[in-house]
Amino acid sequence: MTFNKIVWKMAKHHYKKYIFYLVCNSLAVTFFFMFTTVYLNKQLVEMEQSEGIQYVLSIPGVALFTFTIFFMSYAHHIFMKKRRSEFGLFMTLGMTRREISKLIVLENSIIALISLIIGVLIGATLSKFFFWLLLKFVGIQEILFQLHAKMFLYTVIVFLVMFFVAVGQSLYLTFKKNIITNLKNEKITENVSDKHARLGGIGLLIVIGSIIGLYFTYTGHRGGDFLLLWSLATFIGLYIVLYHFTSLLIELIKKNKGYYYRRLLYLTNINYKYKRLTSVMMLVTVMIMVTLLYSTIILFTYITTEREAIEETPFDVAFIQTDSTNNVGIDAVKAIFEQNGNRVQRHVSVPIYSYFQKDYYEVVHAYTFMSLDAFNELTSSQFELKNNEFIYFLNENTETPESIPYDQGLRIPSGSDEIIYDVKEVIAEKRMNTLSNLSEIFVINDTELSRLKRSVDGLAAVVHLINLEDWQNSKTEVKKLKQTFESLHASTPAINVEHIVPEDELFQISSRIEGYEKNKNSNGILFFVTIFLSVLFFIGSFFLLYIQLFSEVDKELERIRKLYRIGITSKEIKRMISQEITTIFMIPTLLGTTLALLYILAMATDIGGVIANPEIILHFLIVGGSYFVLQFAFLFYARKKMYRLLSTKLAHSIDKANI
Amino acid sequence: MTILEANNIFKVYGEFNGERETVALNNINLLINRGDFVAIMGPSGSGKTTLLNILSGIDQPTSGEVTIGGENLNEMKSDALAHFRRKQLGFVFQDFNLLDSLTVKENIMLPMILEKKNLTEMEEKIHELASLFEIKSILNKYPYHISGGQQQRTAVSRALVNEPQIIFADEPTGNLDSKSSTAIMECFERIVDKMSTTVLLVTHDVFAASYCQKVIFIRDGAVHSSISKTTNRNAFLTEIMDNLTLLGGR
Known part of the structure; x- marks a missing residue:
């Protein structure tokens, strides 16, 4: 019997150690490969970029990556700890360092190769099953299971890097320690x-x-x-x-x-x-x-x-209308919704007036004004305002700011003069859907709004806010209304006002x-x-x-x-x-x-x-x-x-x- | 007064009366009195350790009875036997059998802790034993920080902590140098002299056996002969060696 045969016989006798190591490595590959099937899924990557959710997934990603690497090195550590005492024995029997190195590299390589194959196969199968299972329950058709070269490549690269690091470390430890330490390796007290x-x-x-x-x-x-x-x-x-x-x-x-x-x-x-x-x-x-x-x-x-x-859309449908844009009669709009029996339960029209101003740096600022009557109707409140007062209305669900940029008064240039309003109240509450420039609104009384319209150039518009009987069944109607507005928009001239957002965006529909x-x-x-x-x-x-x-x-x-x-x-x-x-x-x-x-x-x-x-x-x-x-x-x-x-x-x- | 009695002890490994049957102990009868200091000697494979394991209740005989202090070990169930062992018996092993996670003091205390003895009693006992075996300075050290001799003295202290009727020692000097072996055997002498505790040990070491009052020789699982110390230790040592020569092997 040759020495190699003895080594092989010992390996067969201790087959459980190899199986343990193989299972751990295969498991690590399985995990890592499953992880890549999610992280490198093209549809998910696109969705991540469009929705800006990368940071949400950053921590679990780092944790899973660390886990996989730790798991591999841990399995290797346990395996080698058991093996080193055997290597100590082989060394006492006259096996050279070169032969031991060959043995370590050979047995680890064989296990690594088998683990890669098993891990990728199991990982792909489980991942496919998981995609199918969860898509069936969550009901999303947009994300499908994919396999592409990058997934395999990353898995192989990470695994091989880990493999070389672990094997290198084992070779170093085996030869750094003397034969006796290796022999007693399993018994050494921590x-x-x-x-x-x-x-x-x-x-x-x-x-x-x-x-x-x-x-x-x-x-x-x-x-x-x-x-x-x-x-x-x-x-x-x-x-x-x-x-x-x-x-x-x-x-x-x-x-x-x-x-x-x-x-x-x-x-x-x-x-x-x-x-x-x-x-x-x-x-x-x-x-x-x-x-x-x-x-x-x-x-x-x-x-x-x-x-x-x-919360984001207080009304089921909302749009802005001017004389030349989205100018469809409200009855025609109601008819679009009601043709399939989805009745309009509430309709509020809020006249607004937007004034655009360039600052010293040529940055355009929009100031949107709303009449007090419309505001009181919208918010079911009873505010009163003097001619030189305004309510600072933040159309957002945030805490009321302690200070606002207009504490010293809002100054609107009117010819060579200035119209000055003092803030009476600050209200932060989402009462209208988010439409272009409707996040910061200055509420002034009706007389002042008329005066402002006469004094400064701006854009007069009406915000239409509609509540339907069944908003969850309004998808088709909203689409139809959009098409109506788009075809109308294509045939009307552009608005001749400098504003900060493109016209298309300004006149979009916001629907729940x-x-x-x-x-x-x-x-x-x-x-x-x-x-x-x-x-x-x-x-x-x-x-x-x-x-x-x-x-x-x-x-x-x-x-x-x-x-x-x-x-x-x-x-x-x-x-x-x-x-x-x-x-x-x-x-x-x-x-x-x-x-x-x-x-x-x-x-x-x-x-x-x-x-x-x-x-x-x-x-x-x-x-x-x-x-x-x-x-x-x-x-x-x-x-x-x-x-x-x-x-x-x-x-x-x-x-x-x-x- | 008899403390241990073993009658017709047989221990057979493999199938009884089968082809692969190995008789480890063959009709052993023993009588040990209170305060005896007895060594069992014999060649390798003669059944010494098997006999000690059976006498101490660690292993069960295939047939026969062991009685310690009037209690029949064969009639006890596993947990009752465990309770009996830690209350009535003390053990000293070749590999010291100390727990690496415990300090010397905690290792000694362990049988008392298992017995839920009160704190004052435990502290007093530790103090007494540590003084007797000169291990006071290492009480807070861990086993891997002390020498083999100190570890074995710790093990002897632990064996004595519950004031057992009898102490069983399996090759107590097997892992020690001659100086430490002498120290340990002197410990046993002190135990027998000062506490009237019975000590039964299994050993290969003629020097260790020479400290005992009686040596029983076994061969092929049966009692071959026995000798008692009648003169001084050196003469007894020679007598043991002569008997071992007669017995054959070591």
């Missing part, structure tokens, strides 16, 4: 003395600080810019907490000696394992946090699509049904992507915990054997295993859930806070509750399996008198 309780406290402060930072900065249009920054701070803080905080906690518990000694085995073992567990716990916590956070936000957005459409459909579509796609990622995250985090637990089963058996020798009962073993696995499963779940909740509370400030949107908490409870149920199911499974495995191995060990 150093547990480099943990500092105070650093744990600093980590906690970083986490709290980043959430407070997010709370104060996540508002306005640029709020999302800081999200990644705060998230990174949270993750760094979390890592420090996980690494050092257990020591602080155990130090505190130690002060109550009675309590500490009663839980001695459990507490010390968790502390002892923690160094090895920190990276896994950290990654699982982040994955759970991201899953819960995004699922809640997207579920909230998806479910509130209708409410969002109603279009807003709803657009939101439903983009929210649906986001919902789909989030669910896709959540499922990947959930399965991924479970695998990570599972592998962490079961790859260390021999060490666990050794500990149980030691305890058995000094008289621990099976009941006590069971309780100990249960406590430890529950902790390992539940710490990331609880931390991830807490962080997700805190992030939701902080991010909700952008939509007026959770008090104004209690549904978001309800949605969080639904998502979090579902996650907990699944996590508990997995926990019970893992616990039962671990107990059975250890009991069987222990009984086997006793039978062989190997105790």
Whole structure:
């Protein structure tokens, strides 16, 4: 028998190690490939760009990418840890470094190649199934499953880079350590003395600080810019907490000696394992946090699509009409809607007058005026205004600004003179649909509006606001009205006023049904992507915990054997295993859930806070509750399996008198 | 006063009366009295460790009975046996059997913690044993930071912590240098002299066995002969070596 045959025989004998490594690698490839089928899906990429949702997907993207890379290197680390003791043995028997290198590269290459093939095949199949399943439920036809070269290319490149890094590291470690260290590799005790309780406290402060930072900065249009920054701070803080905080906690518990000694085995073992567990716990916590956070936000957005459409478009249909544009009689407009039985329930016409002014830098500013009577009718209020007063009306659902640019009065040049109005009231409330220049309106009394029309050149128009009996069935009619306006628009001369937006845009129709459909579509796609990622995250985090637990089963058996020798009962073993696995499963779940909740509370400030949107908490409870149920199911499974495995191995060990 | 009694102990591996049957212990009968300090010696594969495991309730005999302090181990269920072991018996192993995640003090305390003893009692006992075995200065260290001899003294302290009726030691000097071996055997002597505890050990080491009052030799799973110390330790050492030569092997 040649030496190579002995090596091959040993490999066959330890086939479980290879299968474990192959499964882990295939799984990592599967995850990464599924991830690319979503992120490189052309329709999704286009949709991301048009809807500006890239930043929404940035954090889950980074998390999943990190997970895949970590998972691969972790599997490799476990595999090589077991193999290095064998390499130590081969070296003592006279195998050269060159032969060992060849062996490491060869066996890793074969496994890598098979993993790539299996991973891509499974990834493509699962992804296709997932697209089909979710599109069927979410009902979006626009996004279809695609496969293209880039997906394969990226997967292969990332996998090969990871492969070379991991194999290179293994070669380095195998040859850097001497034969004895390699031989004892599996038995080397981890150093547990480099943990500092105070650093744990600093980590906690970083986490709290980043959430407070997010709370104060996540508002306005640029709020999302800081999200990644705060998230990174949270993750760094979390890592420090996980690494050092257990020591602080155990130090505190130690002060109550009675309590500490009663839980001695459990507490010390968790502390002892923690160094090895920190990276896994950290990654699982982040994955759970991201899953819960995004699922809640997207579920909230998806479910509130209708409410969002109603808030964004207070009237079912709205358009601006001038003497020469969109000038169709209101009866003709009503007829378009009512021909299919969709009655017009309310019609409000609001006369406006827009005045356009260039500033020193040639930037055009639009000033839109509305009469007080029309405003009172629109808002069902009873305001009164003197001739020199105006109401500053912000047609937006935002908080009333404390100061406005017209605190010193609004000055409109009229020939060589100026017309000056003082602000009487500031009102911020969305009362009309968003139409071109209808976001900032100056309300003046009717006499003043007539005077203004006479004094300055501007554009007189009427805003028509219509409510229908059934807005959800108004898609065809809105389309027809649009066509009517477009054909009319093509035959009318352009407006001879300098304005800041193109004429086409100025005279568009704003309808609730279009807003709803657009939101439903983009929210649906986001919902789909989030669910896709959540499922990947959930399965991924479970695998990570599972592998962490079961790859260390021999060490666990050794500990149980030691305890058995000094008289621990099976009941006590069971309780100990249960406590430890529950902790390992539940710490990331609880931390991830807490962080997700805190992030939701902080991010909700952008939509007026959770008090104004209690549904978001309800949605969080639904998502979090579902996650907990699944996590508990997995926990019970893992616990039962671990107990059975250890009991069987222990009984086997006793039978062989190997105790 | 008899503390341990073993009657007609058989241990058979593989199918009983089958082709692959291996008889590890063949009709062993033993009687150990309170305060005895006994060594079991024999060649490799003679069944020493199997016998110790059966006498201490870690393993079950195929047939026969073991009684310790009047309690029949065969009649006890697994968890009752575990309770009995940690309350009434102490163990010292060749590989020390210390938990790496616990400090020396916590390792010693472990059987008392499992027994839910109160804090004052535990602290007092630790203090007493640490002084007796000179390990006070290493109480807060972890096993991998102390020497083999210190680890074994920790293991002896742990074996004594619940004041057991009998201590079983499996090759207690097997992993130690001669200086540490002497220290450990002196520990056992002290236990027997000062606490009247019974010690039963299995060993290859003639030097270690010479500390005992009695040595039982076994071969092929059966008791071959036994000798008791009547003179000084050096003479007893020579006597043990002579018997081992007669027994054959080591």
